[in-house]
Amino acid sequence: MAQGNGRRDVVIEVRDVVVGFGDHLVLDHVNLDVYRGEILGFVGGSGAGKSVLTRAIIGLLPKRAGTIKVFGVEMSAASDAARQAVERHWGVLFQQGALFSSLTVRENLQFPIREYLKVSQTLLDELAIAKLEMVGLDSSVLEKFPSELSGGMTKRVALARALALDPEIVFLDEPTSGLDPIGAGAFDTLIMTLQRTLGLTVFMVTHDLDSLHTVCDRIAVLADGKVIAAGTMDTMLASTHPWLRAYFHGTRSRANHLDVAKI
C-alpha cells in the first residue's frame, strides 16, 4: 500500500465546515485531511452528506463556516485566477458521468484540453486515444455520442475526461455504482493502476465494500454530520462504533464471509 514516504503532504484540508439547507445542517463542523498520493474512500449512509461535502470541496455548494484548502489554497477566498489554477489540477467523475450529450466522445475528451492548452489538433486526437486506452477503451468509440454508450463505457469515458488534463486529484462519485460485479472489479483495478502510473490522489465516494477493501488506502466515515472515523480498513474493522460495526460487519460485508482483515 502506498503509505506515503515519511512526510504526509496534505492536499485537501477541510476544517470545521458547516453546510446546511434551511434549518437542516447537513455537515456540522466536519474535519478531514486527504494526503497526497492516497486513495481515500469516503463512506456514509444515504443522505448523510457525502455528496454534499464533495460538492462543497469542488466549489459547487457554498459553505456557511469553516475552511476548505486544496493545495493550500482557501477556495472561497481565492482570486479567480488562483481558483482556476487549482481547478485545472483536479478532475471530477460525476455519478451519472455528466458527459456533454451533444458532443461525441472525442469532443468530450478534447474539450478541457482545448480550453486550457493550445495544442495542435494532431496531438489532441492522439491524446484522446491515449486517454481512452488508459481507461480500457479503444478508438472505436471516438465518434459515438454519450447516449449510445453503455453504463460502464459512460463511466470509463467520464473518467478519461476527468483525467484529460492530467490532474493531481480526482474526485470519484460512486464510480462503481450501476456496474456489474465484474465491471466494478475491473473499474477498481483501473483506478488503482491509474493512481500508480499517474501518481494521483483519489477522493472516492463509494458504497462498494469490495472497492473499500481492495483499492482504498484509507477510509473516512461520515455520520451525523461529522467525520466519525478515518483510518485504514483494519481500524474500521476493529472499531466498536455501532454504525461502523453495522456497516463493515453487516450481512453484505466481506468480513462476514472470510477473514480479509489483512488486505
Add this chain to the structure above:
Amino acid sequence: MSELLLEGTAQGERLMLAGSGAWVAENARRLEIEIDAATRRSGEVRRVDIDMGAVDHLDTFGAWLLERLMRDFSARGAATQVYGLKDNYRALMDEVHGVKPEQSPAHSGGSTIIYLIASIGRSIATIGGSFSAFINMLGALMVALLRVIAHPGRFRFTAMVHQLDNVGWRAVPIVMLITFLIGGIIAQQGIFHFSKFGADIYVVDMVGILVLREIGVLIVAIMVAGRSGSAYTAELGTMQMREEIDALRTMGFDPIEVLILPRIVALLIAVPILAFLGSMAALYGGGLVAWLYGGISPEIYLSRLKEAVTLQTFEVGMIKAPFMAMVVGVVACVDGLAVKGSSESLGLQTTASVVESIFLVIVLDGFFAMFFASIGM
C-alpha cells in the same frame, strides 16, 4: 522559461537528444513544436539515444510526445533508446507504449454533387417521416379518444384542468395585449392610407372583417404555438429523455391517453376562447385608435361595425380555432416524442415544433380561405 526542453546533437548516423525540464501539459505546445523540429531536422539516422535524465516531471502529455518521437524515428528505420528516465515514470511510459493509432474510418468518398443529392433525399425522407408521424399521432389520438368516451372515468380531468390553466388562463393577458396592439396598428395604417381617398370610415370595415375572419385567430394560434406548443415539446421531450414515458408504458398506461390527450383537449378548449378574447381586444384596440387618431367616435365605430360584419364573419374565424389548436398540439406532441438522448436533440425538436406548427397553421388558414370562398361564406 525559454530554455529548450529538447536538445539534439548529431554524430554521423547517431542522434543524441537530451530532454530537460518539465514535460507536462502546460509545456505540451512548446514541446510538440520542439519534438517536430528535432524529427524534421535530423537527416539520415540509424540510432537515436534519448537522455531523459534531466526531465524532472512527466505526465501523459509528455509521455505521449516522447512515445511519438520514438515512433517517428522507428518508422524511419532508426533504433531508439531511452535512458535516464526516472523509475516512477516507467509505468506511465509502458501505458502509452501500448496505445494503438486510430484506425481511420474509411471515408465514404463521393463528390459534393452526390453529397448534395443525398442530403436532398434525406430531407425528403425526413419530411415524409414527420408527415406519417403526424398521421400516426392523429390516429392514436382518435383511438385514445374513443377509449375515453367509452370509459369516461379514465379521462385525466385534473391533468386537463392543469394544462388548461397553463395554456389558457395564464395566456390571456399576453394574448390580449398583443391582439390589442395589432388591432390598433391595423386601424392606424388603414386611416393613414384611406384618408387620402376620403374613405376613413371604411377602416372600420377593414378592421372588423380582417380581425374577425383572419387576424384574430391566426395571431392567437401563432402565439399558442410559440408559447404552449414549445412547452409541450420540451416537457414531453425531457420525459422521453429520462425514460419516464417508457416507465408509463411498462406500468400499462398509454402515454397518448395519459399525457397527450389531456394536453390536446386543453388546447381545443383554450384556443377558441383565446381567439374570441383576442378578437375582442383587437376590435377594441382598433376602435380606440380610430377614435383618438382618426376622430371616429365610438358610437359611429360601433354602428359602422354592426353594418360591416355579420355573425357569419365571426363564425368563419371561430370555426378555424379548434383546427389550429389541433395542429399545434399534435405537432408539439409528435416532436416531443421524437426527442433522442441528447440535450441538443431537445433543442432541435423544440425549434422544429414551433416552426412546423406556425407553418402548418398558416397553410391551414390558406386552405380555409379557399374553402370558405368556394362555399360563399
